[in-house]
Amino acid sequence: MISFTIDIDWAPEEVIEDTLSLFEKYKVKCTIFSTHYSKVLEVSDKNLFEIGIHPNFNTILSGGARTIDNILDELLFIHPNARGIRSHSMLQSTMFLQKFAERKLLYDANHFLPYQTGIKPFKLWTGMVRIPYNWEDDIHWMYGYSFDSCKLDIEDKGLNVINFHPVHIFLNSESSERYTKAKPYYNYADKLIKFRNTETMGTRDLFISLLEKVSSNGVTSKKLLDVANEYIAGEKG
């Protein structure tokens, strides 16, 4: 059982479209945490894709003039149907969690438990559901792991929630060095493509192998909103 998520992190349209087209090709569902308005997201197939929000609160820490409220309100204006949230850099505190709940968000995906098995949703004191996640592309290379395996058994009946970034799928990133070199060209897909890893297994290779496994072995893929709703339904008995 697997839930794919992506944090789009201001990727250009071509890069977002590249990732979405792979999910479409394999007919695998995904929850997208969005940082900005994107036409590609607006017209995306809502049976396959759920859109949550991915606000950047880091600017508050660096002394910016913006507040938690206006950052949340701006993104929810773009994505009024969003029910889920993951903060950029996972930034959170009890005050943030209160603000999320005030906006009637249903769940958050801010709790990272790398490679843990048996992860489960649980209820927070605000009434929101928290769905932990147990894999992320850039953290995988920070551990120094190879991209020939995600090190999780996705055919396991238990929940696995994994997170990719479209830019790393596009670059087939396998290390922070590759990303650092490509980053100055972040907004230009035609330039980014020149930095794509073709030498060793990378994020794109692993992503495609997971999609193949899910579609050919009948592994259940669920959007996080469905995971949250099923948890709530189960709670009510």
Ligand SMILES: [Zn+2]
């Ligand atoms: Zn992010």
